Amino acid sequence: MKGTKSYHHKDLRQALLQHAVRLIQDEGMKGFSMRKLAALAGVSHTAPYRHFASKEELVATLMLDGHIRLRAALLATASTTSGRARDKLLAMGRAYLDFAREQPEYISLMFSGEGMAAAMSVASRHSEFFAEDSDSFGPLEETVRACQAEGSLDPSSEPGALSFAVWSQVHGLALLRNEGMIRLMAAERGHTEDDTLNAVFAVFSHWYGPAGAVGGEV
Amino acid sequence: MKGTKSYHHKDLRQALLQHAVRLIQDEGMKGFSMRKLAALAGVSHTAPYRHFASKEELVATLMLDGHIRLRAALLATASTTSGRARDKLLAMGRAYLDFAREQPEYISLMFSGEGMAAAMSVASRHSEFFAEDSDSFGPLEETVRACQAEGSLDPSSEPGALSFAVWSQVHGLALLRNEGMIRLMAAERGHTEDDTLNAVFAVFSHWYGPAGAVGGEV
DNA sequence: CCGACAATGTTGACGCTGTCAACAATCTTT
DNA sequence: AAAGATTGTTGACAGCGTCAACATTGTCGG
Numbered sequence: 140m141k142g143t144k145s146y147h148h149k150d151l152r153q154a155l156l157q158h159a160v161r162l163i164q165d166e167g168m169k170g171f172s173m174r175k176l177a178a179l180a181g182v183s184h185t186a187p188y189r190h191f192a193s194k195e196e197l198v199a200t201l202m203l204d205g206h207i208r209l210r211a212a213l214l215a216t217a218s219t220t221s222g223r224a225r226d227k228l229l230a231m232g233r234a235y236l237d238f239a240r241e242q243p244e245y246i247s248l249m250f251s252g253e254g255m256a257a258a259m260s261v262a263s264r265h266s267e268f269f270a271e272d273s274d275s276f277g278p279l280e281e282t283v284r285a286c287q288a289e290g291s292l293d294p295s296s297e298p299g300a301l302s303f304a305v306w307s308q309v310h311g312l313a314l315l316r317n318e319g320m321i322r323l324m325a326a327e328r329g330h331t332e333d334d335t336l337n338a339v340f341a342v343f344s345h346w347y348g349p350a351g352a353v354g355g356e357v
Numbered sequence: 358m359k360g361t362k363s364y365h366h367k368d369l370r371q372a373l374l375q376h377a378v379r380l381i382q383d384e385g386m387k388g389f390s391m392r393k394l395a396a397l398a399g400v401s402h403t404a405p406y407r408h409f410a411s412k413e414e415l416v417a418t419l420m421l422d423g424h425i426r427l428r429a430a431l432l433a434t435a436s437t438t439s440g441r442a443r444d445k446l447l448a449m450g451r452a453y454l455d456f457a458r459e460q461p462e463y464i465s466l467m468f469s470g471e472g473m474a475a476a477m478s479v480a481s482r483h484s485e486f487f488a489e490d491s492d493s494f495g496p497l498e499e500t501v502r503a504c505q506a507e508g509s510l511d512p513s514s515e516p517g518a519l520s521f522a523v524w525s526q527v528h529g530l531a532l533l534r535n536e537g538m539i540r541l542m543a544a545e546r547g548h549t550e551d552d553t554l555n556a557v558f559a560v561f562s563h564w565y566g567p568a569g570a571v572g573g574e575v
Numbered sequence: 576c577c578g579a580c581a582a583t584g585t586t587g588a589c590g591c592t593g594t595c596a597a598c599a600a601t602c603t604t605t
Numbered sequence: 606a607a608a609g610a611t612t613g614t615t616g617a618c619a620g621c622g623t624c625a626a627c628a629t630t631g632t633c634g635g
Binding site: 247293296297299301306307308309310314315324328330335338339341343345346 | 465468469494511514515517518519521522524525526527528529530532533536538539542546548553556557559560561563564
């Protein structure tokens with residue numbers, strides 16, 4: 140509790156994770172290193188290894204954290220949005236895109252091949268991985284089921300497959316946007332990125348069922 | 358032409374690119390290094406720098422190559438598939454998935470944030486980047502327009518946005534599959550990955566219009 | 576209160592990486 | 606054949622992830 144810098148940092152683990160997020164956001168995955176991270180936290184270059192067995196494990200932990208945040212964002216949107224399940228679903232799609240835009244490094248970390256590999260190798264040792272609170276897919280599936288129940292999505296489709304289809308398009312759109320593809324194509328055609336996104340979303344909305352107008356802005 | 362190993366390799370550039378593909382497929386992006394690549398090609402560790410200014414530039418070249426290959430695969434599918442444009446579009450979706458499965462490293466390279474950044478920095482110096490023959494999006498958009506013309510896709514949607522929507526869902530599905538998400542979820546529900554993919558594709562097909570049965574296998 | 580033991584942090588080393596500078600061999604052109 | 610441009614080699618540098626050995630601090634049984 141003193142102001143003196145003690146030999147023991149006593150909550151280095153958490154501090155490292157927080158600094159890691161900022162470091163990755165600032166310098167990208169390329170410029171992210173354990174040694175810079177240690178320096179940022181004001182400890183020696185091997186101190187992090189008392190809390191994470193490897194860089195891979197630290198990244199996997201960050202990825203888990205990302206899923207928890209994404210799930211939370213989706214749930215918050217779902218509970219905030221009033222009206223039909225269909226509107227909820229569209230709002231959740233927007234929330235997914237927002238999350239991807241605001242935390243691009245989180246997303247690319249959560250869904251990169253390396254990220255998954257890291258998570259798997261860690262999950263085999265720490266069972267809290269892939270627990271319920273990090274299931275970012277669940278909320279989506281629930282809403283899809285609700286859409287089927289209210290008739291705004293084809294009730295004869297298998298809910299899992301339908302949810303995957305919805306997830307795929309939103310995920311794909313988010314990644315293509317993050318990679319700059321949307322901006323590139325939009326520029327070629329003299330549109331803004333937001334206009335293009337809204338237009339694509341209108342197509343999704345049209346596919347989701349025969350219902351009313353398209354909601355919201357990007 | 359002699360059997361002797363000459364000082365000058367005379368087509369090192371091409372040899373490096375080919376070895377790079379194999380190296381990446383074997384060891385993943387993580388284990389891919391310029392020095393290993395040089396060793397594979399039987400040259401010293403700095404020889405590649407006579408042909409590529411940096412690792413980034415080599416990767417960007419590979420990425421361009423991937424787009425050329427993907428475009429070729431899509432065009433081949435389009436010209437092979439007979440029948441309605443709608444069937445072509447679905448076949449091209451399958452082709453995209455196949456390409457992603459058979460060359461996962463190519464795909465993650467082509468669409469990873471680092472890949473794009475690398476490409477951009479190279480494109481600003483070498484203008485052949487993003488030329489017509491590497492436009493893997495064009496063939497898709499053409500087919501989408503054909504679908505609109507024949508009435509199997511909503512003619513009132515803006516073709517660009519519609520194409521993006523289609524691309525997004527196929528791209529997202531391909532990436533989620535490559536990252537193991539589909540396998541994971543399928544296993545949880547006691548399905549096979551292929552069954553799940555087919556089911557998702559059926560949903561896409563259903564969205565694409567009111568037409569007949571779903572084609573093909575995965 | 577003290578001594579043992581576990582937890583946490585530090586120093587120094589290892590091999591690997593991307594890249595640069597200086598030098599050497601070869602090809603091309605005159 | 607001489608000159609200059611290409612292409613390949615050697616050696617060095619800083620930065621990386623990680624391990625081993627050691628130092629400091631917190632915790633707990635006596």
